[in-house]
Amino acid sequence: MLIDFHTHPLNHRYYYDGLRPETLTARDREDILGLLALGVERGLDAIAVTDHDLALSGLWAAAEARRLGLPIIVVAGCECELYHNREWVHILALGLKAPLEYTPYTPAAELAARIRDQGAVAVLAHPMAYSLAAYHSLKTVVDGVEFRNGAQARRGAADFTAVLDADGYRGLRLCGSDCHWPDKPAPEQWAARTEMNEAEFFRLFGGGR
Ligand SMILES: [Zn+2]
Ligand SMILES: [Zn+2]
Secondary structure, rough: EEEEEOOEEEEEEEOOOOOOOOOOOOHHHHHHHHHHHHHOOOOOOOOEEOOOOOOOOHHHHHHHHHHHHHOEEEEEEEEEEEEEEEEEEEEEEEEEOOOOOOOOOOOOOHHHHHHHHOOEEEEEOOOOHOHHHHHHOOOOOOOOOEEEEHHHOOOOOOOOOHHHHHHOOOOEEEEEEEEEOOOOHHHHHHHOEOOOHHHHHHHHOOOOO
């Protein structure tokens, strides 16, 4: 399966204002469906919807994709921003069933536990954007690492594989475009997607076709 594990259909709409809306507007819904249609057009089998500190869009997208019978599986998620050891870091929660409770000052281990309580997966987003110390302090807290990130690829600093290999990292290795709708991802950004076998995908995220 081809999966994009990191997308933002609502771009920075609520994030920069620190808002956590409880309902989506008509425009929000239109943008989410636009991103899903792009995912289908790009040949993805599944797409994670991971807006900034907001699970609502992903949860709605997953339900709507099922209701409409879209030919793409939606993994509901969000990208959580935490202040960790004097650095801002992002942790992707993938496979959420409900919104997550946390603040930027929730300890990373506690956030990861809350993510796992939902049967979801915690992934360190774009580790190449932080100090190496951040990776080393979080690698055993999370279930996986985003070894490649499309938005970082656009800035020329894409791949964390060499660090993971040198460190003998045994957790999940995922990647995603980090596409911020309606920006159409450049080819190198869209190329940041994960190939995963079906059994592994359904073991992690449940369900089935
Ligand atoms: Zn991020
Ligand atoms: Zn992101």
